[in-house]
Amino acid sequence: MNRNKLRIGPIWLIAFAVLAPTLGSSASYAEAAPAAGQKIILGTSPDYPPYESVDAKNNGEIIGMDIDIARYIADRLGYKLEIAPMDFNGLIAALQTGRVDFVMSAMSVTDERKKSVAFSDSYYAARNTIVSKKTNGFYSVDQLSGKVVGAQLGSIQDLFADTIPGASHKKLNKIADLIQELNTGRIDAAIVEDAVAIDMVSANPGLTINFLPAEEDDNGYAVAFPLKSGLVDDFNRVLAEMQTNGELQKIIDKWFADMEPSNNGSSGSLNIDFRVLEGYVPYILKGIYVTLLFTLVSALLGLIWGTILSLFKISSIRPLQWFATAYTSVFRGTPLLVQLTLIYYATPQLTGFDIPALLAAGLAFGLNSAAYLSETIRGGIMAVDKGQREAAIALGVPYRKMMARIIFPQALRHILPALVNEFVALLKESSLVSVIGVTELMRRADVVRASTFRSFEALLLVAAIYYVLVLVLTSLARVLERRLRRSD
Template sequence: MNRNRLQRLYIPLIVFTLLLLSIISITSLAKTDLAHAAKEPTSAVKKLVMGTSPDYPPYESVDAKNNGEIVGLDIDIAKYITSQLGYELEITSMDFSGLIAALQTERVDFVMSGMSVTDERKKSVAFSDSYYTARNTIVSQKKNGFETVEQLSGKLVGTQLGSTQDQFAETIPGAKHKKLNKIADLIQELNSGRIDAAIVEDAVAIEMVLANSDLAMNFIPVVEEANGYAIAFPKQTALVADFNRMLDQMKENGELQNIIDKWFEEKQADTSGQTGFLNIDFRVLDGYVPYILKGVYVTLLFTLVSALLGLFWGTILSLFKISGIRPLQWFATAYTSVFRGTPLLVQLTLIYYAVPQLFNFDIPALLAAGLAFGLNSAAYLSETIRGGIMAVDKGQREASIALGIPYRKMMVRIIFPQALRHILPALVNEFVALLKESSLVSVIGVTELMRRADVVRASTFRSFEALLLVAAIYYVLVLVLTSLARMLERRLRRSD
């Protein structure tokens, strides 16, 4: 009786998978159509999408203790300008190194993220006038106390990848370089002694030193006039002139200086009590835990969609491989070879950035992640499922054929249920891997557990506490998943 019930579940499972994927695709298409419509000049509601990397306080960061919104100096400037121009502002977050690519693929309309104007960037994007000029600063441990660029010769210097400080570090004679994605990573490397110094912007350096009493900062003399921070736009855009006009107006009426004063004063007040932390102090997570826990839902949703897609498409590929039809076998073999032979992170970024460029479809980050992980998982599952099918006694097939049972009914009612018992441990391992590897999707801005931990690290300038909490959450989720799998396995054995 239990076996019959299990067998009847296969067709509904496949139908549910297709329905779920269709709903996600339709919803995403609808959102994209609305977003594209909002950008049309004739649309009643005009919207501009701003790209930023919210790990650079006080310019942009996530207000994780309250409503989880992105706030900061750049955000206030963008809100003022867009409201004065009659636009609705939508803010999307991603890694700093992906902002230029987002502009080039028209995923965002403009970028504000403490981005300096450089000749190299001018080749790819257009810039507004400068709205703030910062100074480069050396941050190091107090016991080293590097005060000049010359003292960094022969030392390992850390910078944020893609920043102007990164480019400046390349000019330091004799210095070795280490490029990291986030400012919080630089803090961790400094405190652990893996790098000798970091080159960062002055306001961020003050944040770092106030939050870590063992660090010291020293300004680097300005050799030439700095270009300052500006707003980046795609080439061939008409927005630059409007934004420049509004920046001039903000400078004249004092609104720009008011915003700058607000954030630099708040920064000093918010961080003044953060010195003198112990090496491990979980009090820094006070107020941030609810924000991190909200990432559990996104992680589980992403894992479910990826697992269902991988199981469905992997089953089809496994049938191709045992079909005896040469073109289908070649396709399935080539597919498996490509997806198993290339890094998952490369596949993820390709889907996220290439789809808008090739198909003019602004694929949402979560959908891109689900597709990338599902398609990758299918390549591995196809071999697992094929092995399970081949492990079923040949006599089962021969008896079915002799009784005149159609092939589809034979596979669904007889072969697949028996194969499932053989491959269940391997399926569980794949789903556990999907759950843990979900942390990779943080690179394209999906706010799952790891991305939220990065936000907390950027806000507190401390890494160990947030990462340990996220590791514990992942461990609990894996324990729950494996426990459910054991219950299912015992149930299947009792049904024999």
């Protein structure tokens, strides 16, 4: 690879972070509608039942009212529908960077969002609802003055909560997080949408709900598209057809057959009842493979690239030293989460390559790990007695053979504990990749939390799995370390 390109890489990553909003707002990835028979990609956040959720007890398929509507429209227009799950607050970015063709995720039409995306006609209108504890229920907005009110980040309820006079506003990523904060008393009330509120109370009888009057300027939920998308008119035509022939109401009735909360849920107290995980454990366990695969790919990339960077740093060639130093500075000086989202969203916009989420995660973590490992490996090389190198040179041993057979084996003995620590960190930090939709352990735990509206049980199970994986990794490292010592 050209060295100049390597030196420019981190610079354009930083530049993109500054320019991304401008680039995204002017992009028009889908000015012409795809031809019939082609694939169109739906972006959604499947943690908001009954609109979209993961059927974790069965085949892990994404289901819900929005999904049924999307499938019907895609079928009528002759498209093959593909669903791309991701966090709600990343949906608009996915539209702007061309990762998805449209978004359906109980997304309300607002003037602010209209500046970034195009909307279809509304297909459903919901009511804002106050959820609070039965022991201290709130039944009007006026009662929330001076209280701490929670809402899901990026939702229309998030915007509504900002307008409550005298209330403190706490923004959280997941509906399940709102329930946890309610049960622990960190927030006094949550503002959610009516159907979601009913499911919350059904699973947590210690909570109560109160429906708020519909807002006069509420435009309801609609399909979101990139600006100037050629799909808007086609979707509006099918939505109008669905309203006329009753298909839209049929789908709504399917998912909203009972709009009254039931009392078959578990207690809303802080007790732990692992029975709520019945049927979900196999779904969670499938995430182990993805987590281990991601960790292995990241570790190999980090080790190989970190070794190369360490050689650059001890090289007598100044440009290589400058590059390795600058690379380490950039990747150690910027948050890993920023690097991950930049690689995931910037790659398709700048190169046209629709990088898979798992590949983007492996690259981000591998490149970041390499920056740290390069210092560790360099320290291990420098810790090898200089006499070893001088003796090899005196015997005429070529540089590559000297490094591979003499220096590196000895350096490995010095840095093995540090390498194990880095790999353990990679394994645990893999939970971050859930933000771009990789279905590893943490993402699957979030899905279960969204389905059961309980957090402790799923999180404790995932924590136990991570702990066992770390124990296995450290045990293997001890075996390797003992063998290396015996070979001295």
